[in-house]
Amino acid sequence: MKFILVGLLALLPFISSSQGILNPHDAEGYHCSAIVVDGDTIPVIYYDEIYIWGNKSFRNSAESKQWERLVRNVKKTYPYAKLAGIKFNEYNQKMADVKSEKVKKDMMKQAEAELEAQFGGELKELTNTQGKILLKLIDRQTSNCSYDIVKEFRGRFRAFFYQSFARIFGYNLKVKYDPLGADADIERIVLMIENGSI
16 A cells, blocks of 8 residues: 555656646646755645544454444544634633633633533533543643643632542543543544544
C-alpha cells in the first residue's frame, strides 16, 4: 500500500502538468510553493493528514457487537464533547479580561444555567458508559480533564464535591484521554466520524 501511495505521489507532478494546473478563475495559473531539485522546479502541495485503516476484524460476534456499541456511544457523545470544547474556549476568552472574582463566578453561574437549560435533559438521558466516554472526549477536545475544568471555573471545593458525587455513580472526573493506549478505539471512531467514513 505504501508503494502505491508513494508511486501516486511521484506521478502527481506529471499528471498535473499533463492536465494543466490552471485555475479557470486565474489567468496566471495555480500558485503553490515549489522547490528546485537539480535544476527542476517541483511543486510542493500540502494535504491534510489522512488516516488509513484496514477492516476491523473480530474474533467472535460478541466482540463485533461490542465494537458496534462503542461506535454508537461515541457517535452519541462526540457532538456534546465538541460543543464543550467550543464553550470552554468561548468562556476562557470572555473571562480573560475579567479581574473581579465575583464577576467571574456570576458569569460561570450564568453559563452553567444556560447549558443546563439547553442540554441538561439530553445529558441526563446518557447511559453510564456514554457518560464515561463523554468525560474522555471532553478531555480530548479541551486538553483538560473535567475535574480541572470545574476547578478552574467553579473552584477547588466545587470540583472536589463533583468528583466525590461522580464517584458514587462510577465516574472519575480526573480521567485523562489516552488516544494511543486505552482509548485507541475511541480515537479511531472519532477520526472516522470527522472524515465522514462512518
